[in-house]
Amino acid sequence: MPIETLALSSVMSPIALSVIATLALVLSDQRGFRPGRYLCKPLAAIAFVWLAVNLGAEDTAYGNWLLAGLIFCMVGDLFLMPDNERSFLAGLTAFLCGHLLFAVAFLQLPLNITGFVVSAVPVACLLLVVWRWLSPHVESAMKVPVIAYIVVISTMLVCAGFTAGHVIAPVAIVGAWGFALSDLAVARGQFVAPESKASGLWGTPLYFASQMLLAASVALA
Template identity: 60%
Template sequence: MPEFFWELAKLPLLTGGAATIALVTADFGGWRPGRYLLKPLAAACFIWLALSLGATASNYGLVMLAGLILCMLGDITLMFESEGAFLTGLVAFLCGHLAYVAAFLQLPINTYGVLLSLSPTIILVAITLRWLCPHLEGPMRHAVPAYIGVIAVMLVAAGGTLGLAGAGLIILGAWGFALSDLAVARRQFISSSRINQLWGTPLYFAAQYLLAASVCFYSAG
């Protein structure tokens, strides 16, 4: 990790961490005003983190920043509970995943890392489709599998960074993001239990902070 990391990252990480904990508490307690305040704040903090660590100083950082902004838009949209809002959020997150793919492809590709990531990605996709498909209706029958396909591409592209500086942050962030989507899917299609947010929300924001932090390895180039 670059020496300057903690000095520059401390404030956005502490603020974002506190906002995320408060958001989980508000969601679990059913306090909706807290959700409207805290979710945008927690999302703004991962953009703040990327900017603090020099996202605008590299092609990788700029594309990653675009993905983070798209994910923030998805976060804001999903605060409103309707099918239209969910579809809009789904599109925003889908574009965010694609932006992350584009960011990873700014870096040299490790073929072994790509191949290594294929098996766990295929297993995740197969299990998720088998679990969700019986619960999908209307446009979701096509939209959700397409979204899962984009997630798979993102995971494989993240695997292609194996061995590079920051690869640990990238791979953990990509997988954390993908797994956190399971909580969103479960809430939308299977059960609205507040338990979904209890694990999905912190995992999602931790993943975004990891991806945002990865820009520090490329801020000089």
């Protein structure tokens, strides 16, 4: 088999898995089909780790840190499958570590101070707006973990801004912001409107697409 065919297969296989598993996960969640959720969510998470490995994540410092972040996110996905507070806190912790590892990955690239300054304003606005939206719905025991999570997300977004000017920037910045915005769907479902399934219609596809973008960015590092 030609090398080009092998290379294409190494990219298309995880992408195909991601698309199929994500669509099946959304459908399962909308219909309340728990076995579908327990099958499809791990498969969709495996897809972004698989893509990063196939694209040579282990060959660069950026790729290694990003791969570690993806693995923590995969673990977070597994923790979030059950619907209980203990699992939610475990998932929150895993995703917090994932965000921090992504931030460290972005810092492995040449730093663009202008990109940092430009990104700081929208990040600060997002932080304030999200907290004003969420705070009335978050019980006292959860306020500190939620604040910590929002701060870590903001840190990751600012660090993504540092990549401006690098060939990786468009993929990394869009992936980071997509990941952060998909968290709003999780927050809405957990705190604001727990009975609604609407958030999953856009939050789940956005999350997995963003993770796939971040995974694909290792090819440009």
